Amino acid sequence: MEKDIKKSPAKTAEQNKTLSKLRIFFGILFLLISVVSALSFVSYLMNWKADQSQAGTMLDKEIQSSNIFGKIGDWLGNIFIFDSIGIAAFIVAFLFFVVGLIILKKNYFKPWKTVGHSLFFICWLPIFMGAVTKGEGVLSGVYGYQIMDFLNSIIGTAGLWLVIVVSIALYFILEFNLNPTNIKSKLNNLNDNTVGKVKGMMPRSEKSFEADEELDEVADSEEEKITVSESSPLSKKVTKDPITGLPDIPINQDLETIVTPNQTSFYESTENNSVTLSPTPSVPIVDIVPKTDDINFKVEVAKTVDIVDESDRASQELVDKHGFYDHKLDLAKFQMPTLDLLRDYGNEEISVNKEELEENKNKIVGLLKNFNVGISEIKATIGPTVTLYEIVPEAGIRVASIKKLQDDIALNLSALGIRIIAPMPGKGTIGIEVPRKNPSMVSMRSVIASQKFQNSDMDLPVVFGKTISNEIFMADLAKMPHLLMAGATGQGKSVGINAILTSLLYKKHPSELKFVMVDPKKVELSLYSKIERHYLAKLPDGEDAIITDTHKVINTLNSLCIEMDQRYDLLKNAFCKNIKEYNKKFSERKLNPENGHR
Incomplete structure (x- = not known):
């Protein structure tokens, strides 16, 4: 019977080949x-x-590595073994390896079960190795040593081993369902199988032969009671299917036979690997469904209908006629502030004081040597206000032993305060930040004029200065709805507030931003009183835009x-989540000002 069925276009052979090649490529890559x-x-x-002291020297060609894969191998070992999970x-x-096999469709492992077991041993094995080695060597890694040391200090050695043993015991109990009942049943099954094998090897008795003969006579008598004609397919010998092992029953050409799962048949096996169908007294029920060759069966897939709302159509017509709404046209003659308003400090290059660097280097090395902390390499990175000294400890030196010396190093350097970064992110070194005696000037003009700030796509970009690596440091104030700036006198709170205000004034139009300023000290924000007409918001009956009382x-x-409640009502009526989405919708003329939208 021919059927008129619409089918979705199948993938071409070239697409299948491309997907197959990609799968093979990524599978081999993971392997x-x-x-x-x-x-x-x-x-x-x-x-x-021998190779640990070479951390952080990837680009130094003079240093050779003894790893089989060179410095890449050292880097992998240092990241995964020394700095993290050890032998795990x-x-x-x-x-x-498992991911590679899965991509290649080699399902030798159950993915989720394998990942679950792996995660457990990644967490458990480093702690166990840390307890065994007591933190010596790299088999436990930093993770295993830190967790082991913490547990040891809280619950002692006995408690630590109790946690390790109980956790692995619970793992095997939950994974293999080990309980007294299951263990006993498995032992009984093992004993029964052993006894059955022994009995199978023993000669059969005369009583067992007699019992078999009686069963054969009963079966013959039942066959004689039920007769089946030769033309019926039930009386024919049926060959077993080589794959499923089930009999292949012939079907009448004029009828389609459907056997439900609850119907059973009785089969007697013969010597030539075929079976003879012998129906039992309970004849199985067969559902007979006649064929319908004369009915034309068609399948159609419903098409997606793009429903355009009347308001959307009207807004699109307004956009086509007048273009998008430009909020800056309300103050079309307004000019953004220029860089000439900011003071130019001239050359702001970082000056290098070699005597100060050499003196601090000698003090750091000497102090660490007094505490039996050997250093194989030290490097200085000079920033505008802080100098970063990166040290590479000798093999076997623990990071924790250097962290404890922070106050001693600050005292020896006569510095107001230092900061130890151990280890440096992405590097195999330990950083010591020391304030410079003569810091360099970082002017607001230099950071405002930078390309990073000028080309920023942040909602409320704020530039705070430069990092220790002399890079522009910026943040988005829109992601900080509640910001607290605190610190001692002279630490730069006022400078930070001025940096925020200046950044926003140089980036945002008056139609996009309004300030509400409160200055209890009366002298901090008085400079901004001149921008009252454009940027400052105040009450209609207010005297000063900058509130001092x-x-x-x-x-x-x-x-x-x-005002906030009113804006939330507008967002609710416009079906928007935030002000950015609301303004975008308003600029596309999808919100009607006659309904209160603005």
Whole structure:
């Protein structure tokens, strides 16, 4: 019977080949990563003491590595073994191998079960190795040592081992369902199988032969009671299917036979690997469904209908006629502030004081040597106000021993305060930040004029200065709805507030931003009184835009709360989540000002 069925277009052969090639490529890539990682870990465990001092020297061609994969192998070993999970890093390599097999459609492992077991041993094995080695070597990694040391200090050695043993015991109990009942049943099944095998080897008795003969006679008598004609397919011998092992029953050409799962048949096996169908007294029920060749069966897929609302159509017509709404046209003649308003401090290059660097270097090395902390390498990075000294400790030196010396180093350097970064993110070094005696000037003009600030796409970009690596540091004030700036006198709170205000004034149009300023000290924000006409918001009956009387702040805050509630109502009516989405919808002329939208 021919059927008129619409089918979705299948993928072409070229697309299937491309997908197959991509799958093979990524599968082999993950397998290669697994092998490289495993060999790198093995080589790292054999030579970690000699190669650890080379951390952070990836680009130095003069330093040679003894790892089988060179400095890449050292880096992998240092990241996964020394700085993290120790010997459990081999489980990570194994997971890469499993992912590669899954991509290649080699389902030798159950994915989620394998990941679950791997995560458990990644957490458990480092702690166990830390307890066994007592933190010596790299088998436990930093993670295993820190957790072991913490548990040891809280619950003692006995409690630590109790936690380790109980956790692994619970794992096996939950995974293999080990309980007294299951163990007893498994032992009984094992005994029954053993006894059955022994009985099968014993000769059969005469009584058993007699019992078999009686069963054969009963079966013959039942066959004689029920007769089946030769033309019926039930009386024919049926060959077993080689795959499923079930009999292949012939079907009448004029009828389609459907056998439900609850229908059973009785089969007697014969010697030539075929079966003879012998119906039992309860004849199975067969559902007979006649064929319908004369009915034309068609399948159609409903098409997606794009429903355009009347308001959307009207807004689109307005956009086509007048273009998008430009809020800056309300103050079309307004000119953004220029860089000439900011003071130019001239050359702001960082000056290098070699005597200060050499003196601090000698003090750091000498102090660490007094505490038996050896250093194989030290490097200085000079920032505008802080100098960063990066040190590479000798093999076997723990990071925690250097962290404890923070106050001693600050005292020896006669510095107001230092900061130790151990380890440096993305590096195999330890950083010591020391304030400079003569810091360099970082002017507001230099950071405002930078391309990073000028080309920023943040909602409320704020530039705070430069980092220790002399890079522009920026943040989005829109992601900080509640910001608290605190600190001692002279730490830069006022400078920070001025940096925020200046950044926003140089980036935002008056139609996009309004300030409400409260200055209890009366002298901090008085400079901004000149921008009252464009940027400052105040009450209609207010005298000064910058509030200096704390008793008058209450009315301003109450009015702001009322304005906030009104804006939330507008967002609700416009089906928007935030002000950015609301303004975008208004600029696309989808919101009618006659309905209160603005």
